[in-house]
Amino acid sequence: MESANKIALITGGSRGLGKNMALQLAAKGVDVILTYRTKKEEAEAVVAEIEQTGRKAVALPLDTAEMSQFDGFFAQVAERLQTVWNRNTFDFLINNAGIDARSMFPETTEADVDRLFNIHFKGVYFLTQKALPLLADGGRIINLSTGLTRFTTPGYAAYAAMKGAVEVLTRYLAKELGPRGITVNTVAPGIIETDFTKSALESHPGVREHIASNIALGRIGVAGDIGGVVAFLCSEEARWVNAQRIEASGGMFL
Numbered sequence: 001m002e003s004a005n006k007i008a009l010i011t012g013g014s015r016g017l018g019k020n021m022a023l024q025l026a027a028k029g030v031d032v033i034l035t036y037r038t039k040k041e042e043a044e045a046v047v048a049e050i051e052q053t054g055r056k057a058v059a060l061p062l063d064t065a066e067m068s069q070f071d072g073f074f075a076q077v078a079e080r081l082q083t084v085w086n087r088n089t090f091d092f093l094i095n096n097a098g099i100d101a102r103s104m105f106p107e108t109t110e111a112d113v114d115r116l117f118n119i120h121f122k123g124v125y126f127l128t129q130k131a132l133p134l135l136a137d138g139g140r141i142i143n144l145s146t147g148l149t150r151f152t153t154p155g156y157a158a159y160a161a162m163k164g165a166v167e168v169l170t171r172y173l174a175k176e177l178g179p180r181g182i183t184v185n186t187v188a189p190g191i192i193e194t195d196f197t198k199s200a201l202e203s204h205p206g207v208r209e210h211i212a213s214n215i216a217l218g219r220i221g222v223a224g225d226i227g228g229v230v231a232f233l234c235s236e237e238a239r240w241v242n243a244q245r246i247e248a249s250g251g252m253f254l
């Protein structure tokens with residue numbers, strides 16, 4: 001699969017891991033449609049950065065917790081594919097958008113669980129379903145999970161359970177979409193320094209050092225540790241990698 005004319009759709013590409021994925025994919029010759037929920041200016045700055053490298057990019061608004069937006073969103077995607085690329089399809093769907101939410105199990109409310117469910121599972125499920133008519137045969141789907149599905153950190157029961165569900169969904173999608181030549185994999189980052197982890201990393205003195213001491217490579221991850229893994233999974237070299245959970249955590253809690 002030649003990457004020069006490929007197009008990736010990345011949810012939550014305005015900052016953090018999604019932004020890094022967008023930049024690393026663009027560096028490998030992939031054009032990008034990225035979404036934002038609140039940070040329009042940041043998303044447009046990512047588009048400008050990609051355009052400076054000679055690739056094409058578009059930013060569109062999307063709330064992945066709002067299923068009612070999905071038909072309108074994909075109508076916009078189809079319109080941009082036509083006007084910007086003269087195409088009817090894109091090649092890589094990266095389900096990245098997400099929120100950090102932690103609470104100890106006894107204190108977790110129904111509203112907490114519903115919010116996590118909507119963003120981290122139901123949104124991924126139906127966004128992927130509605131993306132299928134526009135996703136090219138031979139394409140790729142990459143879902144973001146977390147190291148927290150393998151090891152446990154108190155306070156993340158609901159979040160990690162949703163990500164665990166996404167890992168199971170990944171295997172089912174790989175099976176059902178195999179006849180179309182579409183691979184489906186999960187990338188599971190360990191703790192990575194982004195806005196997502198800011199409050200946890202700043203919660204009390206010494207927390208960074210403590211976390212780093214539980215990572216074989218001895219440091220907290222940075223966004224650049226993840227974007228390249230996603231770019232690899234979108235490459236020709238990764239064509240036989242399918243239905244896998246690939247953890248990128250520097251060797252956390254081994």
Ligand SMILES: NC(=O)c1ccc[n+]([C@@H]2O[C@H](COP(=O)([O-])OP(=O)(O)OC[C@H]3O[C@@H](n4cnc5c(N)ncnc54)[C@H](OP(=O)(O)O)[C@@H]3O)[C@@H](O)[C@H]2O)c1
Binds near residue numbers: 013193194
């Ligand atoms: N950072 C980590 O340590 C870590 C570890 C494991 C897994 N992950 C997973 O990696 C993914 C990205 O995390 P991150 O660290 O990059 O987070 P981040 O820096 O907080 O960025 C989150 C991104 O998702 C978008 N977003 C948030 N809620 C959304 C919604 N309801 N609908 C659409 N977009 C939404 C944000 O858009 P706006 O900028 O417009 O608000 C932003 O682009 C998440 O799925 C997260 O669960 C992160």
